[in-house]
Amino acid sequence: MKKIDIFKKLRSSGLRPTKQRVEIAKFLFERDKTFHFTIESLDKLLAKKTTSRFALATIYNTVHAFKKAGHLSEVDVRGKKTYFDTNISNHHHFYDNETSELIDIDASEVVIQKIPKAPNGKKIKNVEVFINLKN
Amino acid sequence: MKKIDIFKKLRSSGLRPTKQRVEIAKFLFERDKTFHFTIESLDKLLAKKTTSRFALATIYNTVHAFKKAGHLSEVDVRGKKTYFDTNISNHHHFYDNETSELIDIDASEVVIQKIPKAPNGKKIKNVEVFINLKN
DNA sequence: CTCCTAGTTTATAATAATTCTAAAGTAAAA
DNA sequence: TTTTACTTTAGAATTATTATAAACTAGGAG
Known part of the structure; x- marks a missing residue:
């Protein structure tokens, strides 16, 4: 998924394509296979992959915005942490x-x-x- | 389930039948239908039903001990709270x-x-x- | 292009559920 | 009855998440 498509995806779901959202979206959606993560794991992976720094609250906000817009789904898993899935089907x-x-x-x-x-x-x-x- | 059976149930699973465990066990297992609860709901129900007071930590300890002994099961539910079930089949x-x-x-x-x-x-x-x- | 405004990010505080701790209490073995 | 190991308890600590409020920024109005 190209940057232009990320922009469209965000725009069409009422989300301003900010620097942070675009970077996180690229990380999440520019993949062949579906991706499962928790906020914690995403935070760690982003810290490794990108040079930018994201406040934890931004990651929460962004992931929830994506979920609300239907770009991510949440999985029922026993345990304390919430799991998300890029597969929304x-x-x-x-x-x-x-x-x-x-x-x-x-x-x-x-x-x-x-x-x-x-x-x-x-x-x-x-x-x-x-x-x-x-x- | 009679008090004597509660004693047996606890004993056979290596749990000392203390006052608190017996009272909680009676509340959970002396039922016809299966019972679903969270620690919070159990705490509230116990507060209503019994005159005794239980420290929240005791309820956590006891429920986990029962689960470990196989007398309770845990259910996968999305959300923050952990759900338990008296139906272990x-x-x-x-x-x-x-x-x-x-x-x-x-x-x-x-x-x-x-x-x-x-x-x-x-x-x-x-x-x-x-x-x-x-x- | 510049200013304005609403939406966003951020660090930090607050909350919620759960677990830990250490002192006081109790069941049951010796 | 004494002892010992297991329990209970109140409160502190931890973990995941959400709220807050100040600083920042995208994008439209002029």
Whole structure:
């Protein structure tokens, strides 16, 4: 994804393309594979990769802005830290407890044959399959 | 579950049946239906139900001891608080975002037809299905 | 191009959930 | 009954996250 596209992506979602947002967006979205991270890991990786310095609050702000705009999704993982995912399509996850690592599973890789009805007055928003791994 | 059984349950899992543990265990396990809670909600409910007072640290200690002994399970829910479940059998959950409420789904209610292989060198520990609800 | 304004970044403080600590208390073995 | 190891407790410490308020900046108005 080129810089011009990053600009478009930000603009179209009502986000001013500031220096910080562009740098973080480039880091997150200029990838072939999907990327999973926590704020902490992102902070460390950005510190290594770029010469700029980002306040932690900026990383929180930016990641949440991207999430709100639909450019990032949040993953349900047990634990204190919040995990984010650059893959925003409907999909599932492996979770490796040993390494605290998430791996995407394409929606087509999982077929559910039977599922219960939603309780009275409620509807099913989405179904997440979470496969815990061991060695 | 009678008091004597609570004693046995604690003893058999290497936990001294102290006053606090017995009271908390009675509150958690003397139920027909499974019970979902966070430390905060348990603390409030205990404060209402019993005359005794428990230090918050004791509730944390006790709940973790029960979990370690296999009497409670922990549920993956996105958010800051940790959810626990008195249902320790393999099962799934509905999650109502509006009310932050969990509802158990019996393992037999969900049939998965197709699932990907675990990555190289890893095995599947368990599969959790999490159904998000909306109104 | 320059000024203005609303949106942004930043360092730091505040909050929330949880864990740690060390002293006082208690269960159960000796 | 005494001893010892395990528990409880209040409060401090830690960790992740959010709020605050002052300094900064992008982009439009003139």
